Amino acid sequence: MAKFNTIQLLRTTFLRGPSVWTYRPVLEVWLDLGELEDYPSNKIPGLNERLTTWLPDLIEHTCGVGERGGFIQRLEGGTWMGHVMEHVIIELLNLAGMPAEFGQTREISKRGVYRMVFRCPEEAVARVALEHGHQLLMAAINDEPYDIKPAVHAIKTAINDRYLGPSTGCIVDAASERRIPHIRLNDGNLVQLGYGAAQRRIWTAESDQTSAIAEGIAQDKDFTKRLLTACGVPVPEGQIVASPEEAWEVAQEIGFPVTVKPSDGNHARGVTLELSKEADIKAAFALALPEGSDVIVEKFIDGVEHRLLVVGDKVVAATKGETVSVYGNGKATLRELVAVLNEDPRRGPEQEYPLDWIKLDAGAVKLELNRQHVTPDSVIAQGQSVLLQRNGNMAIDCLDDVHPDVAYYAVLAAKIVGLDIAGMDMILKDVSQPMQGQGAILEVNAGPGLLMHLKPTSGAPRPVGMAIADHLFPREDGAGAGRIPVVGIVGTQNNAFIARLVGWLLQLSGKLTGVASDEGMFLSNRQTQKTNTANWAGAHRLLTNRLAQAAVIQTTSRSILEEGLAYDRCLVGVVTDMQGFESLPDHDVLEAGQMRRVMRTQIDVVLDEGAGVLNADLPEVADLAELCDGEVVLYTTQAENEAVAAHRANTEAQHEGGRAVLIKGNNVVLATGAQERVLGTLDALSLPGGKKPDTSALLAAIATAWALDITPDLIGAGIKTFEYNA
Known part of the structure; x- marks a missing residue:
């Protein structure tokens, strides 16, 4: 069989926010199939068999058919290679542990060239998946050998490097x-x-x-213990030591057995338990010293390790530990027994695994083996147990067993240190019994790991992420938690003026407001940046500004096509017009009708409780009303506008009828259904110095302010005081 030339990747664009494709980040790839445009999947011998052999789970892809095996049906019936590449990439991402779920492929006006997109939150990961998906597909097309394991490994590595922990x-x-x-x-x-x-x-x-002072206290284990002791919280007796010799002396004073650990370490590194011999205590000092600034020797308390997660005023998760041992069979060496132990799918080197691999060369493990007089090459007798780890394995869920008294002391300790989120390391004989007399708090940890609660080795996973989200954003804040009023404006007609006037009116209403426009960045109507910020970067800077209580963001059709929107949803979305297709041939936008798909993005992201503001003088803009999840407010310079009349009469969408801003004679009128209120004359609604703005732009700004529930009186007064210098 003759070899096909490779599919050309003409352009790749990572769209970081809502776009013409979807609400979430996607990688858009322009593909030139070349000669393969004449060879759909059913015309290349053996292609489908090779793909389903390498990627058997393609059977799960429903594709447009809407049922399991849908994509296989498309393969067998004949589909083009851009569509096939989309599904290959999605399946590679699935195999790497990151469900992609979404993809689309569409032909452009040039024959054989397609736009293919797939969802991926991280650009670096998306590009690695594209590279290997491209290679796999060409190998399948040309009947060349291919090993899928390196591809999945490369994508998985990119995920581990780039994704959140x-x-x-x-x-x-x-x-x-x-x-x-x-x-x-x-x-x-x-x-x-x-x-x-x-x-x-x-x-x-x-x-x-989280208080920086509290975090500093938690890192100093000795000081933390003194604070807790002063408040009546049980902790083990202990003392900071400066040398192996002092460690041995303190151990004798405290009484055996003892624990040796770093004063400010974490993740149980450098901690050695239940020591009685001089040599072991001195060796444990050497293990602890590199893991912290000081070393503590403290009384060993018999019991089971527990980790309680405190969020706010509540214990929201709890796990307990277990020692790790292997049992001999009279044939295998300890090294071989541990290798089998490390095959447990719950163990691994990355953060996604609840348990670490057991490493025989680790200092704490070596010390345990020395105490038992065995080496990694020792053959372990039948039935003999070898203890490998005493601590650091807290992954058995036990929240339902926690006694209220134990929970009380955990919360109390967090409050004494000053932490809002804390991991409490406790030693307890029985977590279901009161604390006093049977346990103590060993450490208070700031920034505790959550994996043990998300993926316990046994027991129920706990929704600790939601507990923290609810702590940061109390439920009583309602649906708007974490949100400020965001106004998004797209079009070409005086949009910078609209953005700045709306920003001024929001500022007058009592919200410190930022504006990102092609005239620069403004905060409290003061210009902070002179360059064009009507793009993703400008909006991003504004949304990360902790001063901004409201944001007005101008964007463009090109920015939507090349970057996506910088915000997921907005309270008010404004579309003034659909002009500008002539400047977008590089995005295959070749006629005015194609602008609807671009401009609707701004209306698609309007919140349910928000509003879309649309220019009813342009039927193609007014028609976007059907796509808005929230209310619609129309504006028009024509009092008898048919779209506005129908909207005002629509009592199903809005109980009193739709809202609109319109011109009647020389008056600007705010209409709600049949009710009308005159805001003022066009002559009166002029800027300082009698400057008269563009009428349509003025109406757009008024409609937007009204949609934001700014009072008509404030709108009228605000216009007259708005100092605008373009």
Whole structure:
């Protein structure tokens, strides 16, 4: 069989927000199939068999058929290679552990060229998936050997490198479930939840409400213990030591057995338990020293390790630990027994695994083996147990067993230290019994890991992400939690003026307002940036500004096509016109009718409780009303506009009839159904100095302000005081 030339990737664009395709980030790829335009999937011998052999779970893709096996039907019936590549990439992402779920492929006006998109939150991951999906498809087309494992591994590596860790991720997922928007602020785990002044920031399980002083206290374990002791919280007796010799002396004073650990370490690193021998205590000092600034020797308390997660005033999750041992069979070495143990699917090196691999060269493990007089190459007798780890394995859910008294002391300890989110390490003989006399608090941890509660080795996973999201954004805040009023404006007709006037009216209504427009960035009507900010970057800067209590954002059709919107939803979306297709041939927008698909993006993102503001003088704009999830407010310079008359008479959509802003004679009228209120004459509604703005732009701004529930009196007064210099 003759070899086909490779499919050409002409252009790749990562759309970071809502776009013409979907509400979420996607990678858009322009493909030139070349000669393969004449060879759909049913005309290439063996192609479908190779694809389904390498990717058997393609059977699960419903595609447009809407049922299991739908995509296979399309393959067998004949579909083009752009569509096939879309599904190959989606399946590779699925195999790497990141369900992609969404993709589309559409032919453009040039024969053989397609736009293919697939959903992926991270651009770097999307590009790796595209690279390997492209290679796999060409290998299948040309009947060449292909090993899928390296492809999946490469995508999985990109995911591990770029995606949020499990602790941060579960909080972000919970916030998204509550429709609270998020913005990733760096390549790590610093994330903003919410917009502007309504935002909260998280970094793993720490929040911007976490006190830096409290975090410093928690890191100093010795000082934490002294604080807790002063408040009546049971803790083990202990002392900071400066040398192995002092560690041995203190251990003798405290009484055996003892625990040796770093004073400010984490994740149980450098912690050695139940020590009685001088050599072991000195060796444990050496293990603890690199993990913290000081070393503590403290009384060993018999019992089971527990981790209780405190969020606010409540214990929301609890796990307990278990020691890790292997049992000999008289044939295998300890190294071989541990290799089998590490095959447990719950163990792994990445954060997604609740348990770590057991490493025989780790210091704490070596110490345990020395105490039992075995080495990694020792053959372990039949039935003999070898203890490998005593601590750090708290992954058995036990929340339902926690006694109220134990929970009380956990919450009390968090409050004494000053943490709003804390992981409480406790030693307890029985978590279902009162605390006193049978346990103690070992450590208070700021920024605790959440994976053990999300993926316990046994027991129920706990919704800890939602508990933290609810703590940061109380439920009583309602559907608008984390949101400020966001106004999005798209079109070409005096939109910068509209944005700035709306921003001024919002400012007068009592909200410190930011405006991103092609005339620059403004905050409280003061220009902070002179360059064009009617784009994703400008809007992003505004939404991350903690001062902004409201945001007015101008955008363009090109920005929607090349970047997507910077916000997930808006309270008010404004479309002034659908002009500008002539400047977009590079996006295959070749006629005016194609602009509807672009401009509807602004109306698609209007919140249910929000409003779409549309120019009824242009029928193609007024027709977008059917796409709006919220209320619709029309504006027109024509008193007898038919679309406005029908809208005002529509008592099904709005109980009193639709709202509109219109001109009657020389008056600007606010109409709700049959009711009308004169805002003022066009002559009176002029800017300072008698400057008269464009009538249509003025009506758009008035309609937007009215949709934001700004009172008519304030709107009228605000227009007359708006100092506008373009």
